[in-house]
Amino acid sequence: MCNALGIITYNDSSVYVEGMQKYRPIAGFSFLGRYRLVDFAISNMSNSGIDDIQIYVNGNPRSLIDHVGTGRHYNINSKHGHLSLVPVYSEGGTSRFTTDISCYAENIHAVMENHNDYVVIAPVNMLYKGNYEELLKQHIESGAEVSVLYQHVDNAKENYIGCDVLQMNKQRGVLSIDQNLGNYKSRYLSLQTYIMSKEIFKTLVEEAQETSSMYWFKDILNDKCVDMDIRGLNYRGHIYVINDLKSYYESNMQFLTEEKMKDIADPEWPVYTRTSDSAPAIYLNGGTATGSLISNGCEISGVVKNSIVGRSCKIGKDALIENCIIMPDVEIADGAHLKNVIVDKHSRIAKKKDLAGLEEQPLYIGRRENV
Amino acid sequence: MKQNNMLAMILAGGRGTRLLELTKKNAKPAVYFGGKYRIIDFPLSNCANSDINVVGVLTQYESVELNAYAGAGQRWGLDARGSGVYVLPPREKDGTKFDVYQGTADAITQNIDFIDKFDPEYVLILSGDHIYKMDYADMLSCHKANNADCTIAVLPVPMKEASRFGIMNTDDEGRIVEFEEKPEHPKSNLASMGIYIFNWKQLRKELISDMTAEGSHHDFGKDIIPNFLNANKRLYAYKFEGYWKDVGTIDSLWEANMDLLNKNNELNLDDPNWKIYTEDIPTLPHYVGPTGKVEHCYINQGAIIRGEAVDSVLFNNVDIDEGAFVSQAVLMPNVKVGKGAKIYRAIVADGVKIDDGAVVGSPDSEEIVLISKRVKKGE
Numbered sequence: 095m096c097n098a099l100g101i102i103t104y105n106d107s108s109v110y111v112e113g114m115q116k117y118r119p120i121a122g123f124s125f126l127g128r129y130r131l132v133d134f135a136i137s138n139m140s141n142s143g144i145d146d147i148q149i150y151v152n153g154n155p156r157s158l159i160d161h162v163g164t165g166r167h168y169n170i171n172s173k174h175g176h177l178s179l180v181p182v183y184s185e186g187g188t189s190r191f192t193t194d195i196s197c198y199a200e201n202i203h204a205v206m207e208n209h210n211d212y213v214v215i216a217p218v219n220m221l222y223k224g225n226y227e228e229l230l231k232q233h234i235e236s237g238a239e240v241s242v243l244y245q246h247v248d249n250a251k252e253n254y255i256g257c258d259v260l261q262m263n264k265q266r267g268v269l270s271i272d273q274n275l276g277n278y279k280s281r282y283l284s285l286q287t288y289i290m291s292k293e294i295f296k297t298l299v300e301e302a303q304e305t306s307s308m309y310w311f312k313d314i315l316n317d318k319c320v321d322m323d324i325r326g327l328n329y330r331g332h333i334y335v336i337n338d339l340k341s342y343y344e345s346n347m348q349f350l351t352e353e354k355m356k357d358i359a360d361p362e363w364p365v366y367t368r369t370s371d372s373a374p375a376i377y378l379n380g381g382t383a384t385g386s387l388i389s390n391g392c393e394i395s396g397v398v399k400n401s402i403v404g405r406s407c408k409i410g411k412d413a414l415i416e417n418c419i420i421m422p423d424v425e426i427a428d429g430a431h432l433k434n435v436i437v438d439k440h441s442r443i444a445k446k447k448d449l450a451g452l453e454e455q456p457l458y459i460g461r462r463e464n465v
Numbered sequence: 466m467k468q469n470n471m472l473a474m475i476l477a478g479g480r481g482t483r484l485l486e487l488t489k490k491n492a493k494p495a496v497y498f499g500g501k502y503r504i505i506d507f508p509l510s511n512c513a514n515s516d517i518n519v520v521g522v523l524t525q526y527e528s529v530e531l532n533a534y535a536g537a538g539q540r541w542g543l544d545a546r547g548s549g550v551y552v553l554p555p556r557e558k559d560g561t562k563f564d565v566y567q568g569t570a571d572a573i574t575q576n577i578d579f580i581d582k583f584d585p586e587y588v589l590i591l592s593g594d595h596i597y598k599m600d601y602a603d604m605l606s607c608h609k610a611n612n613a614d615c616t617i618a619v620l621p622v623p624m625k626e627a628s629r630f631g632i633m634n635t636d637d638e639g640r641i642v643e644f645e646e647k648p649e650h651p652k653s654n655l656a657s658m659g660i661y662i663f664n665w666k667q668l669r670k671e672l673i674s675d676m677t678a679e680g681s682h683h684d685f686g687k688d689i690i691p692n693f694l695n696a697n698k699r700l701y702a703y704k705f706e707g708y709w710k711d712v713g714t715i716d717s718l719w720e721a722n723m724d725l726l727n728k729n730n731e732l733n734l735d736d737p738n739w740k741i742y743t744e745d746i747p748t749l750p751h752y753v754g755p756t757g758k759v760e761h762c763y764i765n766q767g768a769i770i771r772g773e774a775v776d777s778v779l780f781n782n783v784d785i786d787e788g789a790f791v792s793q794a795v796l797m798p799n800v801k802v803g804k805g806a807k808i809y810r811a812i813v814a815d816g817v818k819i820d821d822g823a824v825v826g827s828p829d830s831e832e833i834v835l836i837s838k839r840v841k842k843g844e
Contacts, residue, residue, distance in 0.1 A: 375751065
């Protein structure tokens with residue numbers, strides 16, 4: 095048991111994944127063939143013993159309502175535990191710019207009435223194995239008012255653009271939270287994961303509202319760096335940040351190395367998802383795969399190299415799939431050749447097509463398209 | 466219970482001795498099949514898909530694992546209000562002496578109180594040993610249309626093999642006129658599948674009289690069905706067409722697994738309208754490493770292949786290391802195959818480790834070997 099309420103939150107408009115986000119919020123993105131991104135955040139909390147979880151979703155929540163359901167598959171106690179999906183709603187207007195603060199304010203009663211004493215806030219677009227029980231312990235021992243998870247990165251010039259970065263003193267006291275504009279290689283990347291008591295959370299939300307209706311949670315934290323004890327907590331494991339199409343592609347691809355694949359396939363720290371009860375994958379004559387992750391329900395008659403293939407895909411005879419992400423329920427016809435392509439769900443690539451993107455700029459095929 | 470007023474009882478107490486080590490510590494219905502399933506998933510999923518929502522599972526032999534497995538009814542969606550999978554091992558009752566189930570019929574007799582509680586009109590008797598997909602709701606409609614007292618599912622078998630089965634001889638309307646157990650000169654090729662629908666009131670009466678009948682084996686095939694026939698009750702055959710396999714031996718279990726490698730196999734486990742449900746194990750999709758190669762295989766999620774696998778069925782969390790070669794084999798969950806090891810024509814039981822360089826089976830062998838303990842190099 096972990097004495098915290100879990101909050102899984104969405105990103106501001108600096109994070110936008112071209113193409114994919116048109117169809118669903120980032121939380122609902124298909125990942126590693128059989129998951130949705132939200133599964134990783136929920137599983138972290140569930141594995142940490144957090145039984146009460148709120149998931150804030152900005153964008154069409156349809157796919158997530160279906161996927162998350164009662165939350166039973168996340169191994170959360172089905173009676174005293176509770177998983178709630180909170181769609182961001184804005185009366186008569188677009189919710190695209192609705193801040194996390196306004197959502198928290200709207201639900202502050204549910205937070206305060208919860209029996210846990212702390213809150214753990216985690217973003218849905220950052221994937222890592224976080225043991226919040228352990229981190230909460232460190233937070234309490236440190237005496238800090240707010241703890242922010244961070245990792246030192248030395249490739250911030252090309253990556254993590256628009257993400258939050260921390261300025262810290264030697265005691266890891268946070269001096270400011272800025273946006274990464276790609277000016278420096280070496281930065282302290284914020285994992286946008288915050289731990290604090292419920293009371294401090296409430297105060298921060300209220301003060302943010304008083305300050306500006308445009309304020310996000312990180313903005314009020316940045317303001318408070320001077321008066322409050324806000325400290326960084328170093329996270330040492332692998333992190334994967336999804337903030338555009340390229341990073342989505344690269345994050346997936348990284349799991350094709352055995353070391354990273356095994357790290358996330360940790361039996362002590364499972365990732366839960368909704369099962370579709372499909373049969374094992376079948377390789378028919380001529381079908382083969384190397385360096386790939388292939389989901390159940392697939393029928394492989396062609397050649398798959400260095401790719402991720404989602405549930406219940408059909409790969410036709412003499413088809414060649416290379417460095418691709420094929421989302422669930424896609425059909426690739428006989429003889430089609432694909433390289434560096436992301437194919438969204440339910441699409442169909444017809445005969446004898448040659449589709450190729452660049453490694454740095456993968457080609458994206460939208461949902462339910464017929465190519 | 467409301468849906469069709471039929472309750473199912475699965476006879477899952479058999480030892481399955483011909484499966485050798487696979488059933489030494491585990492009942493036959495809990496034996497693994499087809500990359501991700503256990504045998505009992507088939508009758509349970511068939512029940513769920515046929516709108517039967519109360520299922521009793523009669524267990525006896527080495528039942529700890531089976532009881533735990535079957536008791537989790539949500540796996541088959543049988544956990545809504547009024548639904549349930551009830552595990553029923555023999556139990557001590559007031560006024561009778563405690564004893565194991567003496568036969569298939571006795572297993573039901575000892576649970577009359579359980580069935581009465583649901584007050585069903587019909588009871589479906591199933592066995593937990595077979596691989597098949599069947600719509601029991603359709604069988605029930607035939608039972609009703611025939612105004613039958615008992616309906617028995619039958620499978621047409623090749624005439625020359627008929628003498629190995631319990632054979633039903635029927636008239637033109639499908640009414641059973643005679644039942645012969647393993648006849649030397651069979652008159653028909655309709656083999657009983659051990660699947661019966663009874664009107665509960667009639668079966669109940671028969672079971673109570675069978676309980677004290679002298680010389681009775683307390684068995685459906687040997688006692689209850691013949692008694693029903695002698696009493697001139699209306700018994701009908703329900704002809705089943707499709708895939709059905711008794712996986713009672715190592716050879717037949719291996720064959721049934723190999724059948725899945727054929728795309729047009731009759732069983733079709735990926736039919737979205739008749740899914741077979743099973744335990745949900747959280748694992749990644751299966752991973753074929755840069756040095757791995759797979760050809761003509763049936764592979765469940767969680768498997769890791771760095772070596773080569775051909776014509777094989779691989780369960781979850783199987784791990785095949787570099788340079789290993791696996792051919793015409795069934796590797797059950799958590800089997801580890803070491804570097805350079807070779808496996809031919811074999812079933813490897815769950816959790817078994819094949820050491821680096823070890824060789825199991827032979828490519829030209831007629832026989833299928835069962836490997837149930839660690840194999841070292843040179844063994």
